[in-house]
Amino acid sequence: MARFEKNSDTLLYVQVSDYVREKIYSKEWGVDDRIPSEHELMAMLHLSRGTVQKGIRALVDEGLLVQQRGRGTYVTQPVMARPSSNSLLSFAESMSVQGIPYETEVVEKRVEPAGTACSRELGIEKGSPYLYLARVRRVFGEPVMFIESHLNLKVCPGLADADFADEGLFAAVERISGRGVGTSEMVYSARACGKTRAEWLRCDEHAPVLECAQLVRLEDGTPIEWGSVWLPANRCVISSETHRAE
Structure with missing residues (x-):
């Protein structure tokens, strides 16, 4: 309470x-x-x-x-959704492609029983175990993103034993499950940071942040990750390249 x-x-x-x-x-x-x-x-x-x-x-x-x-x-349901690209990369993979050096700190990792929302999004029974994983990514010592993931242990048992400080989430999922990551549904929303996330991002709790909420599925359509990436507005931007439909 x-x-x-x-x-x-x-x-x-x-x-x-x-x-x-x-x-x-x-x-x-x-x-x-x-x-x-x-x-x-x-x-x-x-x-x-x-x-x-x-x-x-x-x-x-x-x-x-x-x-x-x-x-x-x-x-409420956010009113705008827009993909950043047509290629599904984790944030870690995207930073690596751009040659940005980063470090990852796992700040929380625990197995919890799924509540109503989590069971609905991950397609598991209410009360079934899932993995809650929270990480902070830093560039040159400065936190640039706070990542929260709710992970489906039913299709990826043993995921809780992975070392996420050294291994990316998608890589760990594919290694343990033996299945490839397929698609991601993303929704971008402007938010006030809030007290808890402000502590990890070292910013004011009323500072603007971009929340990238996503649902990631394996190649066969099974939900594997439901979570959010929180990006401080003064440190990160999302860019995209699109082509006009013919």
Whole structure:
């Protein structure tokens, strides 16, 4: 349960926003999921209705939530999706192709039971084990991306034993599963960084970041990775080259 500090310099409604934002960013609450009602949040967080309402309204204004009259408040679907290229490369592979030296730090790696959103996206039973993997990539000591992955252990058992500081995720998946990585569906969204990711990216929690949410499938169409890459707006850009259709 979240701890709210009434004597903190951070206003209580901002702490409510941080709490709900973290639930969404960590994908505990997925797109189109209904979040707890105001009364449920009041009971969960032991805060007044006005404080909860103000915190939720801030996230509606950010575009993370939408309120539907008579139905509740839901996590929204981003409105724009655009692939960066026609070739599927991991971010590590892309940096290597460009000759950019980087280092990877694994900051979290744990096996967890799948919740509703995770089971839906990975095509596994609710409660089935999946691998949560969080990594920071640095260039010349400066963090340039924070990567969160929810990985399907059903089709890639033993993945949790891989050394992701030295081996790229796609390479590990292909080595262990014996199957090739096939396609990726990506959605780009502008976000406020949020407290947790700001700590890893060494930026202000209100700083703009680009979230690249993706669902990666093996060659046979089986989902293998559901996650996000978080890119600080002042350190990274996404470029693309396209050709006009004839």
